[in-house]
Each structure stands twice: as C-alpha cells, then as structure tokens.
Amino acid sequence: MRAIFDPSYGLLKALLTPLGVTSPAWMTDSAWGAGAWTLFRRLTLPLLSPVTFFIAITSVIGTFQAFDIIAIMTGGGPGDATTTLSW
Numbered sequence: 001m002r003a004i005f006d007p008s009y010g011l012l013k014a015l016l017t018p019l020g021v022t023s024p025a026w027m028t029d030s031a032w033g034a035g036a037w038t039l040f041r042r043l044t045l046p047l048l049s050p051v052t053f054f055i056a057i058t059s060v061i062g063t064f065q066a067f068d069i070i071a072i073m074t075g076g077g078p079g080d081a082t083t084t085l086s087w
Contacts (some may be wrong), residue, residue, distance in 0.1 A: 034042070
C-alpha cells in the first residue's frame with residue numbers, strides 16, 4: 001500500500017484524475033435528473049477505474065519485490081519470531 005502514497009504516481013494521480021472528467025458530461029447528466037449516487041456510479045467510478053487498477057497492480061508488484069528480502073532475512077520464521085521493515 002506504500003505505492004498509494006508515493007508522490008510519483010499514487011495519491012497524486014488518483015486526486016488529479018477527476019479533473020479529467022469533463023464538465024459537459026456532468027452538466028448533461030445532472031440536467032437529465034441524475035442524482036449524486038448515479039453520477040458517481042455511472043460517470044466518476046468508470047473514469048477512475050484505470051487509475052485504481054494501475055495503483056493496485058503496482059502495489060502488488062512492490063509487495064512481491066519486498067517478499068524476497070523479508071524471506072531471506074527472517075528465514076520465513078513464524079509469527080513474531082523476527083520483525084523486519086523493508087523500505
């Protein structure tokens with residue numbers, strides 16, 4: 001989950017993506033009577049899904065990259081036999 005807060009692509013990209021939502025789409029759907037939940041579910045969520053997918057995949061890749069370091073240092077010890085932080 002460290003990738004979500006990484007300023008190079010995580011939270012920054014997730015916060016800036018809604019700026020790509022065009023206001024005519026919002027205004028058109030609002031004019032046709034769409035509520036806040038419908039706008040979020042039908043317009044915002046599909047536009048955020050590529051960013052969410054990218055952040056999830058890079059988080060999984062980062063987890064697998066850290067696994068070998070932890071496995072080598074702790075020997076796969078059980079429970080709290082060893083505590084290792086990998087940054």
